[in-house]
Amino acid sequence: MRIEAGARTDLGRVRKNNEDCYQIVPALNLYVLSDGMGGEAHGEVASTLAVQTIMAHCEQAENSRATPTFGEPHPDVSERTNRLASAIHLANRKVFEMAGANPGHKGMGATIVAAWIEGQRLSLAHVGDSRAYLLRAGSLEQLTADHSLVAEKVRIGILTPQEADASELQSVLTRAVGTNENVEVDADEQMLLVGDSLLLCSDGLSRMVTDPEIASTLLTSTSAQNAADRLVDLANENGGVDNVSVIVLRILPKQESVLDRLKIWKRNSG
């Protein structure tokens, strides 16, 4: 299989600065997206530092097995997935230290959603309310659980999803990178299949665009970049109240054979 990537970030229609940050490293098949917070231009300091730290740590680990790990490893996921989580722990430490060292940066932080693909296996790690979605066989699944107050209340059953969508508390996060000395990182893995589309996005997309709109855009786009552009346009058409960033990955066969095309067609139509 091969990966086709597209990405786009946009101010949105209300905000004056973009606190989102994303980075794609094709050589590592590593994709990271972050939504900064803290106001007065410090949000982007946090998100940029977080993304760059993660990229550097994973690259270093690729080249040297002696690279130290940060945070408690999860026993139930692979070494690779734990490495990605370790990178987020390190990013947390760096952002936290920077926020502590400079009074002007106090309170800054960021969300992270990171995807690392090795062979067919997707390693996924996240903190905050930036999300990963998987479109497979025509149906869209959210792979990440938001670390936000409303989402956690929905999970323990004291709020309905409808109430959560209408809540004014959607911006209250229960976890973020850089706001505490330590952070709990969610890490998970999946096997990817030819024909899958993976979406990483900031809440500027997921709050503006519904799941069915996301699914149909991913399904009907001509390329990963086309999907990324159309999703950002949709978020802006629907109000664009926040910065919006997306990374779209399409999993394609190495060399598309007639059989592969038939398989994908069959899966998407069945």
Add this chain to the structure above:
Amino acid sequence: MSRLVLQFEGAVLKEIPLGTRPVTIGRAPDNDIPIDNLAVSNYHARVYVEAGSLVVEDLNSLNGSFLNDIRVERAMLKDGDAILIGKHHIFVDQVHDAAVPADGLRKAPAPRVNETMVLDTRERREMFEQAVAAGERSQLSPDRVRVPTLTVLRGRTDQKEYRLAGKLTVIGRSEMATVRLRGWFTPSIAAQINKHEDGYYLGRGDLVPKVNGIEIGALTKLNDGDLIEVGRVRLNFLYRD
């Protein structure tokens, strides 16, 4: 219309329009403003209109109701007043209806929580303590550990039984597969099982598995005793003690 705005740590939780009926505040869920906090009494206070004025009345609560930081039993309210109950603030937002002809002149809604904020560990713990406690009570025997397993009933596999230890269990010919299938035409990823917070979910790979004889659509939660078919392989999903 006048309204009450419930806030916690500066964040707006709820807005309650004020009508002719009294608005009740307390820990019991049938209050108009339920506040799930142990510092709040079941029926803590109420706000109502008396002779054209807005009044707050404490209903003999244990920890009291505070109006602009002063403990009160009964007090008249004016626009902008803050009532403190437990750790929650309730702000009075009065609009004089008579002068408002239509939507155009309505007061702008209370400031939305636009800036992202993060709760600290203590706040999180407090918010979820009760829910967790309730969850623990509902469990029959918390110390009984049950191990999810797949038992092979039919087909060519490398083992007869598998314990699901990780978050991802791959069924297929792949070297990464936990349940390694043999056979020339077996796909490398035939199906996969993902562990979620509430259990194990079976999803498709290059084959569409069946659960209890029915082809799965989206991810399907596995229940104790489910029969899984992946190609010609038949597996039994069991929680073992």
